[in-house]
Amino acid sequence: WGSGDAGQLGTGKASSTCTPAPIQAPPVGSAWESLAAGEYHSMGVSDTGSLMSWGLNSCGQLGLGDHERRLSPTCVQGLMGNKTAKVACGASFTIVVARSGLVFSWGDNSASQLGQGDSEERVSPTPVVSLRGVTVESIACGGKHVACIDSTGKLWTWGGNEGGCLGLGDAQRRAAPAPVPSSAELGLQQAVCGYSHTVLVSKFEASQVQSRAFFLHGLVHMDDPIENQFCLYPWGQESRYYPLSVLRAFIDKHGVPLSPLPVIVIDPPNDERLSQVLQRLQAIAVQCPTVPERVRALALAVYYEMGGAHAALNEVSAKHMALLVERQGLQNGAVPIGSIRVGDSRVRAALFKLACDRLGVPCSLVRGAVPDVDVSSGFFDLSLCSSDPGYANNHHWNIVKLEGDECFMVDTVGLPTDLRAVENSANLLQQLGDADRNAP
Secondary structure, three states: OEOOOOOOOOOOOOOOEOOOOOOOOOOOOOOEEEEEEOOOEEEEEEOOOOEEEEEOOOOOOOOOOOOOOEEEEEEOOOOOOOOEEEEEEOOOEEEEEEOOOOEEEEEOOOOOOOOOOOOOOEEEEEEOHHHOOOOEEEEEEOOOEEEEEEOOOOEEEEEOOHHHOOOOOOOOOEEEEEEOOOHHHHOEEEEEEOOOOEEEEEOOOHHHHHHHHHHHHOEEOOOOOOOOOEEEEEEOOEEEEEEHHHHHHHHHHHOOOOOOOOEEEEOHHHOHHHHHHHHHHHHHHHOOOOHHHHHHHHHHHHHHHOOOOOOOHHHHHHHHHHHHHHHOOOOOOEEEHHHOOOOOHHHHHHHHHHHHHHHOOOEEEEEOOOOOOOOOOOOOOHHHOOOOOOHHHHOEEEEEEOHHHOEEEEOOOOOOOOOEEOOOHHHHHHHHHHHHHHOO
């Protein structure tokens, strides 16, 4: 039902209807298995693999070798004997994945959305040669772009790139399928396209995908809360966030955690002392009349909650957590963050962000330096943490955004008696956002 002026309803009439109307049945002995619709044309696949098309055909989008519209389903004969497995429609073009694995395209090609390496229109099914040997599991069409996922989980995109909808880091169109870098690591299962945007479904939890940005850039963005279900794996001086379910699944399967070092678990609903700490931090902060004063008080409170200043803090904290594992009988090496009394920069920065998330204060968790921000100017006393000259690249700290997008750096390793304003905060916020968006 709906608009049918071009015959796209498949009822045999070029007219619209406000109520559901039956479409002509597919060939005798078969039934409809799947359907797809473009702007003014429609496609249907039968359970025997036959492909039918109807509606507007101004660009050859019906794949029938001409430009004449069809008012009822008409069999597409040009697939070279290939049965259809999947079909997707763009505004005025069509993409088919055959059961043989071949990919065909036809119709409008003004933005190179057919993936044929040119911008010439096709009125009959034409193989997408550059995808030979690629097993396509999921395919979707936007107005003038295409996204597909292969059997390895890799995302391929091509066609128009308005607004960067191809996910390739720029706005330039692609005339042939291009693999999206690092997409195979995201466990992609489905791609869905709007007219000029793309949405993906991953088998991972949101926090697990987010952890990749942290591992590559040392960043947990202001828009990403770490309120629940996180754990922090240390490797040497580096860290990586995972959803708690990954920790539990690995332990269930192998009997040991991913890291030989203690794993810090962030799980407020099941960590009574952490809930008490967060309540105490919040009670201290809300007594302050202004947001900057609340943030300063929060930083001081986290500093004291995590043991204040210590020489060689990393080593002291590591010994403390090892004792916790031993005394509490934590055979899986998972240490609740609420039980930690002497925390290194990783633990303190995570606790500070967790508290800020609770208060609604935008806060990023950063590892190392952000472009154009000098963290070696004495504001952070890194000698408190480690004598390793390369430690500065692994130090954890926070950036908070206050009124008017003004940003301040917060470090809870040294006594945070004051907040340090970031020059050109707007530029820093853009850098943080770019780093987060550009992470594979």
